[in-house]
Amino acid sequence: MKNPPANPIARQSQTWLTEALLRLMERKPFTEITITEIAEKAGLSRRTFYRIFATREEVLTHYADTLYAEFVEQLQARPAYDYQEVMRLYFQFWYTHKSFLMLLKRNDLLPMIAQQYGRYFPEVFRLVKADHPLAHDPEALSYAMAYSAGGLFSLLLRWAENGMEKTPEEMMALVEKAIKQA
Numbered sequence: 001m002k003n004p005p006a007n008p009i010a011r012q013s014q015t016w017l018t019e020a021l022l023r024l025m026e027r028k029p030f031t032e033i034t035i036t037e038i039a040e041k042a043g044l045s046r047r048t049f050y051r052i053f054a055t056r057e058e059v060l061t062h063y064a065d066t067l068y069a070e071f072v073e074q075l076q077a078r079p080a081y082d083y084q085e086v087m088r089l090y091f092q093f094w095y096t097h098k099s100f101l102m103l104l105k106r107n108d109l110l111p112m113i114a115q116q117y118g119r120y121f122p123e124v125f126r127l128v129k130a131d132h133p134l135a136h137d138p139e140a141l142s143y144a145m146a147y148s149a150g151g152l153f154s155l156l157l158r159w160a161e162n163g164m165e166k167t168p169e170e171m172m173a174l175v176e177k178a179i180k181q182a
Contacts, residue, residue, distance in 0.1 A: 010052060013048055014052050017038055017039070017059060018066075020038050022063070023041060024037060025106075026103065029106075030056065030109060031107070035049050035050075038059070060109065061112065065116065070093075071093050087175060088168065088169075090152065091169075095168045101156070110157055113153065113156065114150075117152070
């Protein structure tokens with residue numbers, strides 16, 4: 001993706017384009033949505049779209065980045081962490097963004113979320129376990145994060161595939177039960 005716009009008007013246009021794509025995805029498959037439609041829905045020109053984004057996929061990546069940044073902010077606001085608390089926050093966070101996940105699911109785009117994990121998981125790990133030896137071993141950390149991200153993404157994927165009918169608390173109980181049984 002291009003660098004985030006510094007200009008407040010460009011940032012507003014970025015927000016409008018993102019909102020426009022998400023609204024269009026509620027009515028129409030992602031593959032059938034054109035750049036022109038997104039720009040028109042946002043009240044902007046195609047040229048403005050291309051100044052900010054190169055593709056429709058970049059719009060979704062931008063939104064996912066925004067969500068991950070929000071999750072990291074929520075973690076930073078907490079004074080103490082343990083694995084269960086992070087998992088609980090994770091499920092609660094995604095439950096509040098259920099509509100976005102369901103749009104991605106409907107359009108076979110959920111794997112896009114997994115691609116973002118690699119960028120954010122090391123930061124989350126450092127917030128939660130800054131004193132852990134892995135925090136100071138980049139290579140080992142990258143493998144540990146791949147392992148954790150794969151598991152968390154698989155849980156999110158299964159949850160989304162089932163329509164996210166279970167509450168975050170029910171998901172947490174299932175995970176705790178599975179960990180105890182393993």
